[in-house]
Amino acid sequence: MPNFRLAVTAATCLTLPLALAACSLVPSGAHADLAPTLTFQDEPGGPVAFQSGQPVPTFDRQPRLRQELGGVWRFQPQGLDTNLSLTNRSSAQKALTAELSDRAGVLYDTSGWQAIQVPGSFNPPPDRNTTGGFYRTDFLVPEEWGNTYSLLKFGAVRYIADVWLNGHYLGYHEGGDTPFALDATGALVPGAYNNLVVRVDNPVWGTRDDIVPWGLADWWNYGGIVGDVWLEAIPETSAVRADVTPHLDGADVSVVVQHRGKDTVNAGLEVRLWPAQITATNRLSPDASNLIPTDAQPLLDHHVSLGEITGDSVFRVAAPFAIRSADLWSPSLPALYVLQVTVIANNEPVDDLYTSFGLRQGPRGIAWRRTLDLRRRDRVGARPRTRRPCGLDSSRPPSAQPDAAGPRRPPRSRAVGGDTSLPLHAANVLDRHRPRDSAADAGRDGPARFQPPERPFPRLRQRVVRHV
Structure with missing residues (x-):
């Protein structure tokens, strides 16, 4: 009986603060009418x-x-x-x-x-x-x-x-x-x-x-x-963005071009594909053009004619390409490519846009989870010492963790299209890192050396915000 009373008392002490906290989280009846951007x-x-x-x-x-x-x-x-x-x-x-x-x-x-x-x-x-x-x-x-x-x-x-x-x-x-x-x-x-x-x-x-x-x-x-x-x-005529959808034998490229001038220009695109070489000096560089070796030759180089474009216009241009015997990205060998888009206006180059990408097929299942973990360590939702997401029991195997069945989202978060479960914070430069157990990185430390966490994250998740 004393043990039972002690358990009831402890449960009451734990439940009361949670109940008070829940009572304080009562959303107001106000409703936003701010338009999405x-x-x-x-x-x-x-x-x-x-x-x-x-x-x-x-x-x-x-x-x-x-x-x-x-x-x-x-x-x-x-x-x-x-x-x-x-x-x-x-x-x-x-x-x-x-x-x-x-x-x-x-x-x-x-x-x-x-x-x-x-x-x-x-x-x-x-x-x-x-x-x-x-x-x-x-x-x-x-x-x-x-x-x-x-x-x-x-x-x-x-x-x-x-x-x-x-x-x-x-x-x-x-x-x-x-x-x-x-x-x-x-x-x-x-x-x-x-x-x-x-x-x-x-x-x-x-x-x-x-x-x-x-x-x-x-x-x-x-x-x-x-x-x-x-x-x-x-510039007046520019490449706004280039979206790359990679495949094992190439990629689909969609380029958005904008002309903001009042005149009409004869325009075109030069699309080049370069090999990337990751070194100690460029590994953390945010500029993809720095990944191109100085003596490299383009793997692909073709021209896309846009014809005459008038002032204040925006349009999309498809520029797909294929690669024979492409190097595939993997944690042990993070092979990357750099796409360069050059905008030509009246036979003169006026803008350059660079983006890097890798080719990788990600099969679903435990094999994928064991080889790749895109979760950044020691950030939101992760304990610095265990490098496990907060709320997970370190004594239980990954398959028995509560989030293995799928993301947990509060009902109100679902109602507005949000996902607040264990958010990801993956950096662009993550693609350039190799695991620490590779021979080249053995015995080294520091932010430029990537070491996967002990427990691979069960799945890649995307947090969606209501307005962008």
Whole structure:
């Protein structure tokens, strides 16, 4: 009987805090009517994804004129109205402008604001009080930006961002795990100091059910500008992005091309395929063009004629190719290829776009799980010491773990199309690493040496956010 009473008491002590926590996570009845920034438009060649009125660009580093805006910014914590943040901008714009006040003024004094690192978070643990505020940075733009179009790109902002450049409203974005880009051409002032102001609202989990995640996630609800921020110069006729769908004997390539000039040009594409060589100096380089050996010859080189294209046009171009006896990507030999797309306008090269990829067939089953693990270690959802996802019992085999039957998603997360179960955070450079047990890496340590976790992750999962 004493043991039974002790068990009941212990169960009560454990259940009561959980019940109180559950009671505190009661979403409000408010419902967001903020429109998604991602749309699809039918253009010549097929549908094209648009974001904030522009075709969704590549976020890979390209050999273009670029200005990094990361570093020390100024931050003013502010209690923001999340209902306003999630209101359609056609009706919320006036209130947002009033809230901005003179923070985007040329002579505005931010000396009283906090210094904050970008990328970074405004509420690292254990700070639960800061849920939003205004960021500002001032930066000099060189004169050479005067003859280009410009995009302002963000790696990630948690959770809702509104952006002003020199007082001009550029747009907004909802979702803390996806990059976004805004057209800065009309607002940027080359040869002068520019100011960038970002209003960031990170709603408290459990207060509403129309955000992703709505609550009960297994990581800290950190907010702020958590990804890189940069300006990128775009030529008048450019390759917006190149999407590669690899097969064992080649790949399907879809290139989105945009012409923003008012005149008509005779355009074409040069599509080249290069072998990649991974070395100690380029292994962590974000620029795929750095993977091409200096003495390499293209494995494929063909021209795609686009004919005459008129001003302000966007279209898709298919450029599939085949490879004989292709080197396949594997954890022990991460063979990669680099695709180069050169845009030709009036017989002159005007833009280059690079992307790297590998060829690999992934069979379903235990053999695949034992050979490949794309989960990054020591990040969200993983214990640093055991390198096992949080909530898993280290004494049980992988097949007996609770997530082996499929992802676990809260009902409210499913309702808005989200998946908050054990998110992945795979870096682009992961493809270039070999396991530590290879002969070349034996006995070495450091971030440039990849070692798969002891327990392979059961399956690859994708977390979907409601707005992109």
